[in-house]
Amino acid sequence: MARPFQLGLTASHRLLDPSMHGLEAVSDIIGHWIAGLDITRLGSLAACIGAAPAVWRFLRTAWHEVYGWVRQFFMSSVTIPGHDLLNRHVTNWVMANVVQYRNIRSFTARTQTQAGVTADRAALLKKTRRDIQYLPHFDTAWFWHEGNLFFVRRPLDSFKTLMGNSGYDGVGGEELTIGCLGRSTEPIKRLIQTCQDYADNQAQYFVIIYSRFRMSWQPKSRKPIRRLETIHFDDNTKQGLLADIRKYLDPNTKRLYISRNMPYRRGYLFYGPPGTGKSSLSTALAGEFGLDLYEVKIPSVATDQDLEQMFQEVPPKCIVLLEDIDAIWTKRGSTNNEQHESISNCTLSGLLNVLDGVGSPEGRIVIMTTNKPERLDSALVRPGRVDMKVMLGNISQRSARQMFLRMFAPDITSSPPPTLDKGSNKLNGESKHIMSDDELQQLASQFATHVPEDIFTPSQLQGFFQLHLDNPVEAVSNIAAWVERELSGISSDDEIEIIGNGHAR
Incomplete structure (x- = not known):
């Protein structure tokens, strides 16, 4: 005769018994656990636990x-x-x-x-x-x-x-x-x-730009090295500038300066209309010679002592950039009849002292930029403080041609050469062929003939190229109309068409 299956419960598992409920079950289990506990071992365990922190501190x-x-x-x-x-x-x-x-x-x-x-x-x-x-x-x-x-x-x-x-x-x-x-x-x-x-x-492929933060120089940004070919101004002036800096950084030049008791410093003044590439040239020079760039914003300097401390902490082999030096002690837009009011807490005397004073550091290159060189004090730009002046003017037809070639030259690292539709003279047509170098040169020459000499800044022309980066033929076709609009003073904002709910097209 078959026997029914029954679940056997031991004393240690009475909590699983359905007849046990509430606190009675818990107290019963705790009672059985305490009854089987060795008080001597419990005391030894407590003593070890108490001694553990002391042992850890000792170790x-x-x-x-x-x-x-x-x-x-x-x-x-x-x-x-x-x-x-x-x-x-x-x-x-x-x-x-x-x-x-x-x-x-x-x-x-x-x-x-x-x-x-x-x-x-x-x-x-x-x-x-x-x-x-x-x-x-x-x-x-x-x-x-x-x-x-x-x-x-x-x-x-x-x-x-x-x-x-x-x-x-x-x-x-x-x-x-x-x-x-x-x-x-x-x-x-x-x-x-x-x-x-x-x-x-x-x-080696970047320029580190430093700025002042909380009384110390801190890296502000890291920019890819910009080639000097992308800065468009007179080639003879450019080569002369490069040769001068290269000669200054030559170790033999430093030895000659020291042997003749001459202060080993070099200063440059970049001047010209806004948008001609003065700041860009400073960054490109830093990349060309492997130097870090230190920005000094004099209007934000509290005192002459702080300015002196900043220059003392600049490393010997670097470029110190003083941008818009004309805006330091004169307000922008002031006329000859207006009194020039100081907008800087430091003085002209303090700046002159850090540039070539008795305790001024040596070995660095100082570059000052300005849009209005006529406003500068003669003491600031005298030889010894400014050793070379570089004029960056509006773009020439030759530079416009070079910029066109640079914008549309094939870049093997990013995109294939432009393609031209022979039948319609348009890019991306049905019958495409790779644009040859001769064709690109011809387009560059056509483009340059429509750009008037010494009228537009490089940044203006670059803004035009941004609208036609993928189509050199279209750039040539539209440059004449763009020049006419710019010369007539029509803003590019007038060309924006407002559609729908106010979005621009």
């Missing part, structure tokens, strides 16, 4: 003592200040060659705002989307390099403080200590030189 203290003793007698170290340029170079190398290969589990996420860092330029123009930057947290990183054991330590509290600065890009800024096992600092010096070489290699 930490012992480790710090041993580590300090080892570091004092068996390790060497080099400390790099937080705002030194070398700090950024070392941090970049450590991030790229050490930290990114570690299993870092703690990051700070923030919206990336530095235009020079991101590769997606279009994303920066969108209001609804920005790239996210993840900054790793690390206090001390140990690593091997060239057979030596190194460590890099930074105070994490300082890193978190810098994160509150919207202009901080997450690289450098906090004090770094580089250590090496051994009593010689030579391995550390070689490592720092490696970091320097790495930084030079990374920056």
Whole structure:
């Protein structure tokens, strides 16, 4: 006879018995657990748990003592200040060659705002989307390099403080200590030189632009090197400028200056109408000679002492850019009958002192730009402060032809050469063929004949090209009408057609 299946419950599982309910079941289970508990073992466990913090504190203290003793007698170290340029170079190398290969589990996420860092330029123009930057947290990183054991330590509290600065890009800024096992600092010096070489290699295609922030120079942006061929002004003047800077940067020139007790400085004045490329030329020169660019905005400088401090902290081999120097002590738009009122907190005397005073630093190139050179004080532009004046005027027909060729020359890295429809003289027709160099040269010559000599600025002509970047034939066809409209003073805004609910077409 078959026996019904029954579930057997032991005392230790009485909680599963359907007849047990509420607090009675819980108290019954706890009672059985306490009845089988050894009080002696419970006391030993409690004593161990109580002693654990003390043991941990002892081990930490012992480790710090041993580590300090080892570091004092068996390790060497080099400390790099937080705002030194070398700090950024070392941090970049450590991030790229050490930290990114570690299993870092703690990051700070923030919206990336530095235009020079991101590769997606279009994303920066969108209001609804920005790239996210993840900054790793690390206090001390140990690593091997060239057979030596190194460590890099930074105070994490300082890193978190810098994160509150919207202009901080997450690289450098906090004090770094580089250590090496051994009593010689030579391995550390070689490592720092490696970091320097790495930084030079990374920056060879970019110009780093620095600006003043909270009493120190901080990287503002990183711009791709601009070729000097894209700056259109007199070729003889351009070659003379390049030769002058090249000669100044020659080590032999520096030795000659020192041997003859001459201050090793060089100053330039770029002047001309707005839109002729004065600032662009400064950036292109920085890229041409591998120099960093330091922007000095004198109207925002509080005192002459602050201006002097800024120049003292500028590295010896760089370009210092003073833009719109005419707007510093005179208001824009003022006439000869109006009294020129100062809009700067620092004085002309303070600027002259930092340019060539007794304590002014040497080895840097100073470039001043202005739209109105006649407003400048003669003491500011005398030889010794301004060694060469460069006029950037309106565009010539020859430069217009060069700009056309540059705009429509085939770029093997981005797009194929233009195609031409033989039958209709239009691009992108049904019967296409690759436009030859001779055809492009002919179009450039036709285009240049419609551009009047010394009337338009390069930026005006570039604005026209932006409307026809993919069609050189269309550019030639429309240039005459564009010139006529510009000469008649008709604004390009008049050409905008408003449709629908107010959107422009």
